[in-house]
Amino acid sequence: MKAEKLTRRDWLKLGAAGAAGLSGATILDLASRGGARNALAAHGLTSGAIKHGAVLDHQQDMGVVGTTATQDDFDPGTFLTHFDYGEVQIRSDGRTVRHWDVVAVDRDIQIAPGVWFPAWTYNGQVPGPTFRCTEGDILRVEFTNAGSHPHTIHFHGTHPTEMDGVEPIVQPGEKFTYEFEAKPFGLHLYHCHTMPLKRHIHKGLYGTFIVDPPEGREPAREMVMVMNAFDSNLDTENEVYAVNTAAFYHDEHPIRVGVNDLCRVYLVNVTEFDPVNSFHLHAGMFRVYKTGTQMDRYELTDTIMMCQGERHILEFNLENPGSHMFHAHQSEFAELGWLGAFEAVENLAADEGAPMHSYV
């Protein structure tokens, strides 16, 4: 693999030098290969998004590639393992109150190398922040609409109907505070519920909402994966599919996990325009806890299909070291960006790779 890569790059450099000498033109190498792509190549295939030459060389040399490397404050690699617990206060009755400020803003986001999408966002990122709390917590979400269109935040789960995020519609410049008790425990989501709904969702107004059981869960390497897609030319068909927005991100940056370590994926599907999306794991099986609302009932499989709004907790231990691809088992989605890999490593430290999450 290494040798082939070198040969290819050397050839391209020769080509560029030759062309520059002859005509002053430059040949830009737009190819790059990540971990999962190597797995593909092993099957005699190549696929994937590419970076422009200089960036690529830099990225390969540094070992840091990122479809969103040029984006200042959103990195899918960080997003994957980041949970936002809000500002915590203990009320006089002993209950935990969590406070979040959420601002809706219009913003161009990078969905594939060099491809920009005019998104509507919560806090300037797509997906929005991953809110995390424990069952029974009091949640207070202060929502400010700084966007160009009216928006709301509709949380899934149980709450008073006036906190449902359908009414009132928050006009640009206005505010609304959602306040409710977190229940039931499980994996939920939130999204804008303003009409036209399709547009408000596919433009990027969604995020993950995790309610932990009071007793917590077994420590695991935890990750959030929001299966999303982007209709970049606005023809109601998606051009880019991904988990956490950036096409092929975890193909370029395989997620490092420890061999036999418990891994937990909070998987949410918000894909617009397509009826379903799916998740398939290579070289291993996972337990599916549907909606994460039951601790002891699961199904063992390696492929799970989900409609929009469905979300499941996946748990698995990778028994064998090496690259484990994961991708949508709609090949079309996989080739349009929804493809990545876990790199299972022996004796990985608890804080390395996707860090081990402990419940307190």
Add this chain to the structure above:
Amino acid sequence: MKVHPCTLMSDHNIEKDTVQQTMAQSPISGHPQAKRTSRTNRWILGLFPVALLAGISVLFLRNDPTAQFRAAFPPVEELTIERVSFPEAGIMRVHVVNGGPESVTIAQVLVDDAYWQFKIDRDPTVPRLNSATLELNYPWVEGEPHLISLITSTGLTFEYEVAVATESPRLNAQYLTIFGLLGLYAGVVPVLLGLLWYPFLRRIDRKWVHFYLSLTLGLLAFLLFDTFEHTLEASAMVAEGFEAVGLIALGILGAVVGLRAIGQLGRDKSAPTSGLTIAYMIAIGIGLHNLGEGLAIGAAYALGEIALGSFLVIGFALHNTTEGLAIVAPIADKRPALWNFIAMGMIAGLPTILGAWAGGFSYSPITATFFLALGAGAILQVIIEVSKLVQRSWPKGLFTPLNAMGLIIGMVIMYVTALMVTA
């Protein structure tokens, strides 16, 4: 003694011209200084609006009142994939032109709904009216369709559908021969064969000569519509910024005027165009038409749109044999030297070979549109000349029942033989 009215007329004209000239010259010859001043003045007067326009343009660009509109809209992007070629197994080349008002950055390429790696022969930001070639290592499938889609930095997509993928002709002896033979069989040979009707035309009654001239008109009328249709077809592929309509107008009118001017070179303006001149004009017109036809055959083959069956070549041959008849009809009552026939045959036939080469190796919708329009214009001008010839030499006029029948039969012949080449 009889005085020819024409002579009188022209004498009179000359006299008038002389008077006018004298009058016009007098102030200039009287004041040599004024002559120079007026020339400078004329330059100033001529350039004044240009300078003013330049000034206004600078002012406009400095303080652009449209800026506030532009901010609200995303940039207008217009990429056109002119051609996708398959130089060898596993390699695909995409030829792109930016025909839009602004630069466009090609960010990604999708082949059959999958992101695919590519190399580009320039900076991925393609300025207006510039082109780029992308190369992909894609395992394309012989005989199957492929959909190529370019994604720009703003997420817009520009698509191109390859109807049937097939290895593109390479510029080598084999393909030069294939296209050369194709042009020879479809263009050169049939036209020369058609010229062999000359002895036959010489031996028939004058009435029938005019029947065949009308038949020629019918053939040409059909070719006019046919060429025009091909022009429009090719122009649909031209990138917007290259103004296909302007190109067509330029081609058609350029050919009409140009051919007319050529026809008048080195002869008295008042004399009618001779039959031989008209024959040459027809040869040029048909040559341009055949250039377009060659382009179409070559491109269709290269783009995998036709299989080169022997039936197709025979069809073209039949279709084009009638073109030879069209050339010799106006000279049925003349006796031109033999080399004229060879020259006319080459003028009319050889462009098929050139067209097939150009179309097969590097088809460009822009040049194709222009040459096809040129062909349409040339045929139009030839139709005008042949009509005048019939009208002039046949006292019963252009549309006698027999001539009308000839015209219609001509079109029917073309229609029927065209059915054989529906590629």
